Amino acid sequence: MCELFAMSASRPTDVNQSLALLQPRGGEIGPHADGWGVAFYEGRAARIFKEPVPAAESRCLAFITEYDFRSTNVIAHIRKANPEKIGRASANTHPFERELDGRSWVFAHNGKLPGVSTAPPLSSGRFQPLGDTDSEHAFCLLLNRIAESGPGLSAGELLTTITPLISDLASLGEFNFMLSDGEHLIAHAHTHLHKLRRNCCGGDAAQEIVLFATKPLTDEPWQPLEPGSVHVFAEGKEVHPNGSIPASHAA
Incomplete structure (x- = not known):
């Protein structure tokens, strides 16, 4: 399976340390060697870097881990193709991005959804997949549902x-997925997803940061999210009470 990472913060900050810890899991100390990607939001727009190569071997990602990219919303992903026949390609590399209502929407998924391409019909919606992954199919379905509800x-x-x-x-x-429109960060913990809250002081104001990862990246007190829970964050704070998925659907 793949691994997810995300951040929501009250003020722009970097995630250099987290990305540096995630990178070797992409083919060096972990099996997720089929691609990597990271999205940094700048207001409504997302600056996205991704490659269909092992994260551990990427000079681009190594550069990013040392560059001072700052954001209030970040989503990152390292990929293990599953099934393997849906191989390395830019179109299959997370995170995926689409425009809706003048905003970049970004999505990354951990897991497997067999049959998603034939479950609800995709042909009736504005958003269509470019690649072959079940993840991108699911992203398009989510955006079609959001688009139907209006801006x-x-x-x-x-x-x-x-x-x-x-x-x-x-x-x-x-x-398990992360979804953002640059304002909200939505986390669905179907099976495995962890959260870490940091409160930092610097400059004239306190900084609130919440990090998410499939597996903890540090020895800090990461908390596993309840399976089947949906969380919405903005500026480092949870902005709506947890949603939940019926227990029968939570592994």
Whole structure:
């Protein structure tokens, strides 16, 4: 399976240390050698870097881990192709991005959703996959559902809109994911996802940071999220009470 990483912060900050710790898991000390990607939000737009090569061997990612990219929302991913026949290609490399209502929406997934391409029909929506992964199919389905609900959704409305579809998709297999529009960061912990909160002081204001990872990256007190839970964060804070997926769909 793949590994996820994400951050939501109250003020722009870097994730250099986290990316440096994630990088060797992509083919050196971990099996996730089929691609890597990271998205840094700058307001409504996302600056995305990704390659269909092992993260551990990427000079580009090594450069990024030392460069001072700062953001309030970050999503990163290291990929292990599953099944292997859906191999290394830019179109199959997370995170995926689409524009909706003048914002970049970014998505990364850990798990497997067999049958998703034939479950709910994709042909009726605006968003279509470019690659072959079940992950991108699921992303398009989520965005089509959001688009149907109209622009300007609050955190609560967004959660209400997508939770039934998340439940349907989770019933197909394993569906841990991170999704962001640059303002909200949505985390679905279907099976394995961990959270770490940091409160830092610097400059004129305190900094609130929350990190997410499939597996803890440090010896700090990472907390496993409840299986089947959906969380919406903005500026390092949870902005809506947890949603939940029916227990029968949470592995």
